[in-house]
Amino acid sequence: MSTAPPATAPPRARSSFPLSALTVMACTGFLVITTETLPAGLLPQLAAGLNVSEGGAGQLVSAYALGTVLAAIPAISLTREVRRRPLLLAGLFGFLVANAVTALAPSLAVALSARFIAGAFSGLLWGMLAGYARRIAAPRHTGRALAVAMAGTPVALSVGTPLGTWLGSAVGWRWSFTAMSLLAAVIMAAARVLVPDVAGQRTMTRLPLTRVLRLPGVGTILTVVLVWMLAHNLLYTYIAPYLREARITLRPDLALIVFGLAALAGIWITGLFIDRALRTLTLASVTLFAVAGAVLMAIQGSLIAALVAIVVWGIAFGGAATHLQTAMSEATGENADVGNSMLTTSFNLAIFGGSALGALVIEDVGAAMLPAGVIALALLALVIVSCGRRAAFPRDR
Incomplete structure (x- = not known):
C-alpha cells in the first residue's frame, strides 16, 4: 500500500478562494488552446516557410489533436500517484520544448513531430487541471474554481489566436511559436510560486x-x-x-x-x-x-x-x-x-x-x-x- 498522504490540499490553500493559483491554471489553458489553434491562422506563412501546400501545413492541427487523443488517457493513468504541481510543471515544460522545436523546425516532418508531442502534453494537462482546480478550493467553491480555471479557453479563442496570427503575419510564423514557448516559461515560474501542491491519488482509491x-x-x-x-x-x-x-x-x-x-x-x-x-x-x-x-x-x-x-x-x-x-x-x-x-x-x-x-x-x-x-x-x-x-x-x- 502506498504511504503517500491523503490527496487533500493544504489548509492554507482552502482557507480562501485561491484566485491566484486558478488564474495560473487559466493561463495554462490559454497556452494550450492558443498553441492548438495557432496554425489555422498562419497556414499561408507555414506553407511557404516549410515549402509545403496549405493542406500539408494544415496537418499541424491534425497532428496536435492526434497526440491529445492517443496520449490523454495513458498519460493520466500512468501519473495518478504523482504530486500535482510537479506534474503541472512537467506539462508546461513539454509545451516550452515543443513550441521551441516548432519555431526552429527545418521541415514539415520535424514540425509535425513537435506538434504531436505538444498534443500529448495537452492531453496530460487537460486531464489533470479540472481535478487539481477543484482540490485546491473549498468544497463549496469547487464549481466556481473550475469555471475560473477554464476561463483561458474563450480568452485564447477571442484574443490569443488572433494575436498570434497578427504576430506571425507581421514578423514571421516562427516568432509566434517562440512567443508561446516564452509564455510557457512565464507560466512555469508563476506556478512554482502561486499554485499549491497536492498529493496524487492514493493507491487504495484507484x-x-x-x-x-x-x-x-x-x-x-x-x-x-x-x-x-x-x-x-x-x-x-x-x-x-x-x-x-x-x-x-x-x-x-x-x-x-x-x-x-x-x-x-x-x-x-x-x-x-x-x-x-x-x-x-x-x-x-x-x-x-x-x-x-x-x-x-x-x-x-x-x-x-x-x-x-x-x-x-x-x-x-x-x-x-x-x-x-x-x-x-x-x-x-x-x-x-x-x-x-x-x-x-x-x-x-x-x-x-x-x-x-x-x-x-x-x-x-x-x-x-x-x-x-x-x-x-x-x-x-x-x-x-x-x-x-x-x-x-x-x-x-
Missing part, C-alpha cells in the same frame, strides 16, 4: 480504467460531450464558408472575436451558479445551442441576426467545459483525473468528427446548411442530458 468507465453517469457524460461538441465544431471549423454562403457581411475573424467575448460572459454566469445548478445550466446551454442554430438557419443574410446568434452561441459554449468537467468530476470522485482524460479524448474526437462531417455537408448540400446539423445534434444532446438526471446530470441542490 479504480481500473474499465471500472471508471462503468461508473454511473460516465458513459452518458462522454456521449453528451461527443454529440454537443460535434455540434459546436461543425460550425466553428467552417464559420468562414458559412458566412460567405449565407451572405452575411461579417469577417470570420471578427465573428470569432464576438464569439470569444460572449463565451467569457458564459464563463461568468457559470461561475455564479455552477455549485448549485449544474443540471439547469447544462440544459440551458444545450438549448441555447439549438436556438443559435435555428436563428442562423432561418434568417440568413441578416448581419444583426447573425451577431445575435453568435453571441447566444458563445454564451452557451463558454460554460460548456465547466459543466461537463464538473459532471465528470462528481460522477468519478477520486478518479476524476482519469474521468477527465476520457472527457478530453471525447472532446478531441468531436473536433475530428466536426471537421469530417462539416466537409461532407459543405460538399453535398453547402455550408449554409451547417446550422441544420447544429440544431439536430444539440437537440440530441438535450435529450441525453434530460435522461441523465440520476447520475450524470443530477437534480440541482
Whole structure:
C-alpha cells in the first residue's frame, strides 16, 4: 500500500478562494488552446516557410489533436500517484520544448513531430487541471474554481489566436511559436510560486480504467460531450464558408472575436451558479445551442441576426467545459483525473468528427446548411442530458 498522504490540499490553500493559483491554471489553458489553434491562422506563412501546400501545413492541427487523443488517457493513468504541481510543471515544460522545436523546425516532418508531442502534453494537462482546480478550493467553491480555471479557453479563442496570427503575419510564423514557448516559461515560474501542491491519488482509491468507465453517469457524460461538441465544431471549423454562403457581411475573424467575448460572459454566469445548478445550466446551454442554430438557419443574410446568434452561441459554449468537467468530476470522485482524460479524448474526437462531417455537408448540400446539423445534434444532446438526471446530470441542490 502506498504511504503517500491523503490527496487533500493544504489548509492554507482552502482557507480562501485561491484566485491566484486558478488564474495560473487559466493561463495554462490559454497556452494550450492558443498553441492548438495557432496554425489555422498562419497556414499561408507555414506553407511557404516549410515549402509545403496549405493542406500539408494544415496537418499541424491534425497532428496536435492526434497526440491529445492517443496520449490523454495513458498519460493520466500512468501519473495518478504523482504530486500535482510537479506534474503541472512537467506539462508546461513539454509545451516550452515543443513550441521551441516548432519555431526552429527545418521541415514539415520535424514540425509535425513537435506538434504531436505538444498534443500529448495537452492531453496530460487537460486531464489533470479540472481535478487539481477543484482540490485546491473549498468544497463549496469547487464549481466556481473550475469555471475560473477554464476561463483561458474563450480568452485564447477571442484574443490569443488572433494575436498570434497578427504576430506571425507581421514578423514571421516562427516568432509566434517562440512567443508561446516564452509564455510557457512565464507560466512555469508563476506556478512554482502561486499554485499549491497536492498529493496524487492514493493507491487504495484507484479504480481500473474499465471500472471508471462503468461508473454511473460516465458513459452518458462522454456521449453528451461527443454529440454537443460535434455540434459546436461543425460550425466553428467552417464559420468562414458559412458566412460567405449565407451572405452575411461579417469577417470570420471578427465573428470569432464576438464569439470569444460572449463565451467569457458564459464563463461568468457559470461561475455564479455552477455549485448549485449544474443540471439547469447544462440544459440551458444545450438549448441555447439549438436556438443559435435555428436563428442562423432561418434568417440568413441578416448581419444583426447573425451577431445575435453568435453571441447566444458563445454564451452557451463558454460554460460548456465547466459543466461537463464538473459532471465528470462528481460522477468519478477520486478518479476524476482519469474521468477527465476520457472527457478530453471525447472532446478531441468531436473536433475530428466536426471537421469530417462539416466537409461532407459543405460538399453535398453547402455550408449554409451547417446550422441544420447544429440544431439536430444539440437537440440530441438535450435529450441525453434530460435522461441523465440520476447520475450524470443530477437534480440541482
